[in-house]
Amino acid sequence: MNEHVQEFKKIAVVGTGVIGNGWIARFLAQGFDVVAFDPAEGAEERTQKALDQAWPSLEKIGLAVGADRNRLIxxxxxxxxxxxxxxxxxNVPEREDLKKSVLASIDTYAKANAIIGSSTSGIMPSVLQEGLKHPERLIVAHPFNPxxxxxxxxxxAGSKTDANIVNRAKNFYASVGMKPLIIQKEIEGHLADRLMEALWREALHLVNDGVATTEEVDAAIVYGAGLRWAQMGPFLTFHLAGGEKGMRHMLEQFGPALKLPWTKLEAPELTDELKEKVIKGCESHANDTTIAELENKRNAFLVELLDLVESYWPETTAAK
Known part of the structure; x- marks a missing residue:
C-alpha cells in the first residue's frame, strides 16, 4: 500500500447491490478491512455469492498482500x-430522496476526516450535498460494472467539496488499482455514461426502426468501433480517419455529412413493442447461455483485454 494512502485502513460500503458488491470485492482484493451495511433481507448471502463470482478474476489480476475475504463483516x-x-x-438505488437520506445518516455518524464517496451514475454531487452538515467531504466516485x-x-466534486478531498480521493482510488478521472464540471450523468447513453439511444432507434437486430448492433460494435475504442477512444480514432492531416481533415471532409445523424439522438419512445424487440433479441442472442456464464466469459475477456490496453497505453489521462 502506498505511503500516501496508509491513512485508509477501514472501508465502509453502504448498499450491496451489483455495484456495492463490486466495490467490496475490489477493496478486499486490495487487502482492506471492509464493513458493509444493507438492510435488505439476504444481502450478506448475495454478497458472498458475488464474491464467489469475482474472486477467480481477482486472483488472475493479482491479490494484494493481506487480501482475504474474511476481512468483510x-x-x-x-x-x-x-x-x-x-x-x-x-451505493443505494438511484433515487435522489433515498440517497440524500442515507448520505445524511452517513454524514451524521462518520468521523471528521472520513471521505464520503457516492457511486451515483447520474445525480450531481452539489444536489447530494444539500442538507449535509459536512458537505465538503462528499464526492461522486462513480465506477463501472464489474x-x-x-x-x-x-x-x-460538488460546489462545496474541499479540494483536499478530491486529491485524497484520487490518491486512494489509484492505490486500489483504479484510473481516477477527475471531471472538470459537474453535469447529470457525468462523462462516460453520457457517451454510453448517446450510443444506447441510437441503438434503440436502429432496432425500433427495423434497421438492425440487437445481435447485429452488438456485432457492429464488437467487430468494428469497439475494437478501436478499446485502444484509442473516439477522438484519436477519428483523428486517424483524417489521414496525414488528422482531425482537421476529418472534420472538414466528413463533418457536414454527419449533421443528420448528430441531430437524431432524441431517445425513441420506449413502447411495449420496442421493449419486446430488445428483450427477445437479447434472449435469442444469448442462446440459452445463463447470466452467470456470460459474466464468466466477460470477466475472462476483460482481464486479458486490460493487460493488452496497458501494454499500449501504460499511462493515461485518467491516471495522471
Whole structure:
C-alpha cells in the first residue's frame, strides 16, 4: 500500500447491490478491512455469492498482500458501518430522496476526516450535498460494472467539496488499482455514461426502426468501433480517419455529412413493442447461455483485454 494512502485502513460500503458488491470485492482484493451495511433481507448471502463470482478474476489480476475475504463483516446499522471508516462508499438505488437520506445518516455518524464517496451514475454531487452538515467531504466516485475489474472511476466534486478531498480521493482510488478521472464540471450523468447513453439511444432507434437486430448492433460494435475504442477512444480514432492531416481533415471532409445523424439522438419512445424487440433479441442472442456464464466469459475477456490496453497505453489521462 502506498505511503500516501496508509491513512485508509477501514472501508465502509453502504448498499450491496451489483455495484456495492463490486466495490467490496475490489477493496478486499486490495487487502482492506471492509464493513458493509444493507438492510435488505439476504444481502450478506448475495454478497458472498458475488464474491464467489469475482474472486477467480481477482486472483488472475493479482491479490494484494493481506487480501482475504474474511476481512468483510456485515453490521446491522449505518452507524456501526461508518463510525470508524476512513472512506465510505455509498451505493443505494438511484433515487435522489433515498440517497440524500442515507448520505445524511452517513454524514451524521462518520468521523471528521472520513471521505464520503457516492457511486451515483447520474445525480450531481452539489444536489447530494444539500442538507449535509459536512458537505465538503462528499464526492461522486462513480465506477463501472464489474467494479472489481474495470479501472475507471469518475471523481466529481460538488460546489462545496474541499479540494483536499478530491486529491485524497484520487490518491486512494489509484492505490486500489483504479484510473481516477477527475471531471472538470459537474453535469447529470457525468462523462462516460453520457457517451454510453448517446450510443444506447441510437441503438434503440436502429432496432425500433427495423434497421438492425440487437445481435447485429452488438456485432457492429464488437467487430468494428469497439475494437478501436478499446485502444484509442473516439477522438484519436477519428483523428486517424483524417489521414496525414488528422482531425482537421476529418472534420472538414466528413463533418457536414454527419449533421443528420448528430441531430437524431432524441431517445425513441420506449413502447411495449420496442421493449419486446430488445428483450427477445437479447434472449435469442444469448442462446440459452445463463447470466452467470456470460459474466464468466466477460470477466475472462476483460482481464486479458486490460493487460493488452496497458501494454499500449501504460499511462493515461485518467491516471495522471
Amino acid at each position: 456485515f453490521v446491522s446499522t449505518i452507524e456501526e458501518a461508518v463510525c470508524d471508516a476512513d472512506l465510505i462508499q455509498e 467494479v472489481y475489474i474495470l479501472p475507471l472511476v469518475e471523481l466529481v
